Amino acid sequence: xxxxxxxxxxxQRYSLVGETCPHCEAKIFPPRDVCPTCGGEAKTQYTFxxxxxxxxxxxxxEAPSGYDETAPYTVALVKLEEGPIITAQxxxxxxxxxxxxxxxxxxxxKLRSENEDRGILIYGYKFRPVLSRAA
Amino acid sequence: xxxxxxxxxxxxxxxEHWEIxxxxxAVKAMLAAINDAGGLRPQALFVGNMLAPAVxxxxxLGDLLADFAGLTGIEAVLVEASGASGAAALRQGxxxxxxxxxxxxxxVGVEKVTDYVGPEVDAALATASDSDFEAVxxxxxxxxxxxxxxxxxxxxxxxxxxxxGFALTAHENAAGNPHAMFQKAISLEAYQQAxxxxxxxxxxxxxPNADGxxxxxxxxxxxxxxxxxxxxxxxxxxxxxxxxxxLHDRSDLLAFDAVRISVEQALRRAGLxxxxxxxxxxxxxxxxxxxLSLEASGFAARGQGWKMAxxxxxxxxxxxxCATLGGLKARGNPGGASGVYQAVEAAIQxxxxxxxxxxxxxxxxxxxxxxxxxxxxxTHVLQTV
Numbered sequence: 380x381x382x383x384x385x386x387x388x389x390x391q392r393y394s395l396v397g398e399t400c401p402h403c404e405a406k407i408f409p410p411r412d413v414c415p416t417c418g419g420e421a422k423t424q425y426t427f428x429x430x431x432x433x434x435x436x437x438x439x440x441e442a443p444s445g446y447d448e449t450a451p452y453t454v455a456l457v458k459l460e461e462g463p464i465i466t467a468q469x470x471x472x473x474x475x476x477x478x479x480x481x482x483x484x485x486x487x488x489k490l491r492s493e494n495e496d497r498g499i500l501i502y503g504y505k506f507r508p509v510l511s512r513a514a
Numbered sequence: 515x516x517x518x519x520x521x522x523x524x525x526x527x528x529x530e531h532w533e534i535x536x537x538x539x540a541v542k543a544m545l546a547a548i549n550d551a552g553g554l555r556p557q558a559l560f561v562g563n564m565l566a567p568a569v570x571x572x573x574x575l576g577d578l579l580a581d582f583a584g585l586t587g588i589e590a591v592l593v594e595a596s597g598a599s600g601a602a603a604l605r606q607g608x609x610x611x612x613x614x615x616x617x618x619x620x621x622v623g624v625e626k627v628t629d630y631v632g633p634e635v636d637a638a639l640a641t642a643s644d645s646d647f648e649a650v651x652x653x654x655x656x657x658x659x660x661x662x663x664x665x666x667x668x669x670x671x672x673x674x675x676x677x678x679g680f681a682l683t684a685h686e687n688a689a690g691n692p693h694a695m696f697q698k699a700i701s702l703e704a705y706q707q708a709x710x711x712x713x714x715x716x717x718x719x720x721x722p723n724a725d726g727x728x729x730x731x732x733x734x735x736x737x738x739x740x741x742x743x744x745x746x747x748x749x750x751x752x753x754x755x756x757x758x759x760x761l762h763d764r765s766d767l768l769a770f771d772a773v774r775i776s777v778e779q780a781l782r783r784a785g786l787x788x789x790x791x792x793x794x795x796x797x798x799x800x801x802x803x804x805x806l807s808l809e810a811s812g813f814a815a816r817g818q819g820w821k822m823a824x825x826x827x828x829x830x831x832x833x834x835x836c837a838t839l840g841g842l843k844a845r846g847n848p849g850g851a852s853g854v855y856q857a858v859e860a861a862i863q864x865x866x867x868x869x870x871x872x873x874x875x876x877x878x879x880x881x882x883x884x885x886x887x888x889x890x891x892x893t894h895v896l897q898t899v
Contacts, residue, residue, distance in 0.1 A: 388646055409647050415763065434767075435668070437660035437712040439652060443637035446652035454653050456661050456762055464762040466648045466661075479668050490650060503650065 385501055392503035393487055397463070399425035406461040429485030431459040431506070436469065436477045445491050457483055457506050471507035482509040517748040517899060518611050521618075521738060522551025522731035523858040528695045528846035530628045531725040536570045537582045539727040540624035544583045547620060547729035552739040554731055556620035559583075559590040560607045562600030563623070564850035568638035569630045579622060589616070594850070596642035596885030597799060599623065601754075601853025601892035604730065608752045608894075611732045618737070623854030624727040635723060642886055644760040656720055658761050658887050659800035660712035666768055666802055667714060670817035674714065678705040679823025680801035681718040681843055687830060688840025690871030691859075695724055695846030719801040721841070726848030728855040735899065745865045750878075751784030751895035753777075759889050770810035772891035773882065777811045780880070784895040788812050791895075792876045793835040793863060794828075795856040797884040798843045804836070807882060811893075835873045838863055853883030853892060860896045 390396035397408030402419035406427070414421040434456040442450035453469040455477070469477060470488055483506040490501045524546025526539055534542075540561070548554065559580050567573045573592075580590035593603040600623025607619035627635050636656075640649040643658065666672065681700065688694035700718065708716040735746065755775035758764055764771075781787065794813065798804040805819035813834055814822050822828050828836035839845055839859040842852055860879035862868050879896045 384646075391647075415758070435661040435665040437657055437664060437715070439654065439657050439712050441632060441636065441654075441656075441711065442652055443640050443649075443654055444633040445637060447633055449652070452652060454651055454657055454661070456665070456767070464767075466651050466653055466760070466762045468651050479665070491652070501650070 382499055395427040395429055397425050397427055399423050408463045428460055431457045431483055433479055433481045434458040434464055468505045470505040475508055484509050517735040518608055518732055519735050520730050520747045520861045521554055521733045522547040523861050524550060525693055525728040525858050526726055527693045528724050528726035528848050536626040537578060540579045540622050541583045543727035543729040544622050547731045551731040552742050554618050556618045557588055557616040558610055558619045559588060560603040560621045561592045562603035562850045564596050564599045565638050570626050595890045597849055598853055598883040598885035598890045598892045599850030601883030604857055605752050605754050605892055607732050608749050618733045620731050621854055622729040623851030625849035625851045626725050627723045628725050648760050657712050659802055660715035663715050663802040672820055675706050676820050677801040678702055680798055680804045681705055683828050684837040684841040684843035687838055687871055688844030690869055691839040691845060694840040694844055696844045721799045721843045721847035724846035724848050726851050728851050728858045730857050746899035747861045747864045748897055748899050749894055750897040751780035753779035754892045757889050761887050770806045770888040772888045773807050773810035776891040776893040780893040780895050790878050791880045793838050793873045793879050795860055795881040796836055797882055798837055798841045799847055838873050839871050856881040864896055864898050
């Protein structure tokens with residue numbers, strides 16, 4: 380069931396909580412307490428805005444077990460405004476074609492259900508096209 | 515330092531071996547390598563495998579395989595580094611023999627994936643990426659490769675069939691390899707019409723997961739049996755480098771830094787330059803990996819690796835023959851065994867025993883195995899003595 384494993388990640392999954400480096404000001408996601416840019420200790424919490432743009436994307440037709448119900452689905456590398464890139468599914472696309480550079484924003488969605496009957500539902504971040512853009 | 519010699523080689527055909535178990539596959543290759551080395555007895559066994567606990571319900575492979583090969587009592591351990599497991603095991607065996615800690619080391623890479631169906635194997639493979647921040651999003655290794663390929667084609671203006679040459683070359687070369695899974699050339703039309711796996715990655719950009727085992731027996735040159743009859747091939751350089759596990763954590767996703775570092779170190783340790791490399795066995799689990807590896811290894815400029823597949827540079831008679839016995843793409847990709855297959859194949863080339871697939875005057879071969887999208891990169895330089 381792995382409940383504790385997913386519970387431990389709730390701040391990241393629901394709110395994109397990472398870290399900022401007190402030495403070089405790099406923004407870090409996921410948190411790792413060691414700054415990947417300067418190597419210094421970085422434990423200061425930082426909540427990301429959830430805004431970013433598509434860096435690359437693809438569609439998965441042959442999904443791994445646990446994800447077959449929702450296939451096909453689109454995944455992307457999303458470059459966050461603050462710098463880091465994260466891997467996430469795109470959602471709420473409708474008929475909109477995906478393009479590199481497309482602005483997206485974070486939403487919370489069901490990622491998967493564990494087991495069919497009594498399994499837990501895992502929620503987390505996905506990204507959708509930005510709904511209203513200033514012209 | 516006394517040379518570390520590949521004294522014995524062994525391999526099973528790569529494919530779907532419904533009738534052969536994980537341990538039987540491994541033992542076949544192990545005994546073949548021992549036999550090829552004139553019966554030298556290994557003092558240590560290093561096993562490369564990535565998925566046995568997940569898809570064969572079997573851990574503790576070091577002991578299991580020593581046991582079933584009749585080697586009970588010797589040092590035996592599993593080395594795991596995802597798709598680079600076999601190459602990482604080779605490096606451990608090399609270090610053990612080079613240091614003098616043991617006189618002989620047997621390295622076997624083995625993978626058995628066909629007991630499970632696709633989605634379960636995909637889920638097992640995905641555990642080699644970042645479980646909490648990649649796999650949880652439903653991302654597979656093929657999807658990661660597709661994300662890289664899309665970005666690569668976008669940044670460097672690569673046409674839709676620009677990477678076709680990697681699969682075409684691999685299949686053409688595999689026709690000369692009796693152990694290969696696909697011993698048949700394919701056409702450009704077949705590539706252009708291949709079914710999409712994850713756009714822009716199609717079926718022929720992906721090396722097929724398959725069963726197989728390969729083994730090499732290492733010793734030092736002064737310890738070879740007097741009657742040893744094979745042409746001698748040594749490991750001239752060995753290096754392993756790491757990068758971020760998650761692709762998204764790289765400062766430059768298209769750089770494959772671990773490849774660059776491992777090639778620089780392996781060549782420096784061998785005292786050789788890129789210009790002296792006669793052939794290159796890269797890790798073409800996905801065609802985009804081959805392009806990025808050529809660039810990171812210093813054989814092509816950034817964004818230009820794909821052109822080496824288009825203009826024939828990587829063909830058997832080109833400037834840098836690659837995947838000379840089919841590569842992962844056409845020989846098949848037996849996961850953690852693939853790095854040991856590369857060592858066996860390079861030894862065959864350097865011994866001059868590759869038949870119709872022989873690279874002319876091959877003296878130095880570079881072999882390179884990757885775990886994930888070059889999160890781990892292992893590079894060895896093999897050379898005739």
